[in-house]
Amino acid sequence: MKVIVWLKSAKIDYLKPARSSLSIQIRIDPKDAADAERTLQTEGKFVRTFAIELIDREGEVCARAENEVYMKKLA
Numbered sequence: 001m002k003v004i005v006w007l008k009s010a011k012i013d014y015l016k017p018a019r020s021s022l023s024i025q026i027r028i029d030p031k032d033a034a035d036a037e038r039t040l041q042t043e044g045k046f047v048r049t050f051a052i053e054l055i056d057r058e059g060e061v062c063a064r065a066e067n068e069v070y071m072k073k074l075a
Contacts, residue, residue, distance in 0.1 A: 001037075001040065001041070001073060002073070002074040003040060003071050003072065003073055003074060004071070004072050004074055005069060005070070005071045006069075006070055007067055007068070007069060007070075008047065008068040008069065008070040009067075009068040010065055010066065010067045010068070011065065011066045012063055012064070012065045012066075013063060013064045013065075014062070014063045015061060015062055015063055015064065016060065016061075016062050017062070018054075018056050018062045018063075019056065020056045020057040020058070021056075021057065022054040022055060022056055022062055022063075023054070023055055024052050024053065024054055024055070025052075025055075026050075026052060028050075032048065032050075035048075036048070036071060040071060040072075040073045041073070044072065044073045045070070045071065045072045045073065046070075046071040046072075047068065047069070047070050047071075048068070048069055049066050049067065049068045049069070050066075050067050050069060051064060051065070051066055051067075052064070052065050052067060053065075
């Protein structure tokens with residue numbers, strides 16, 4: 001199945017100043033992936049909000065983001 005994916009919207013909460021480069025780690029729960037695939041097959045599109053944290057070199061969370069992802073099944 002071919003799918004187009006893009007970030008539909010985002011909300012960022014800045015918690016503290018970053019004094020180094022930041023990193024993010026994105027993990028997709030297998031249940032979310034299965035739900036997305038099922039919804040794409042039946043409805044043709046899938047929209048869900050996922051949270052991520054932006055972490056500095058010391059492991060401190062500097063920001064949290066809520067990302068609304070839009071996926072659409074291509075013909």
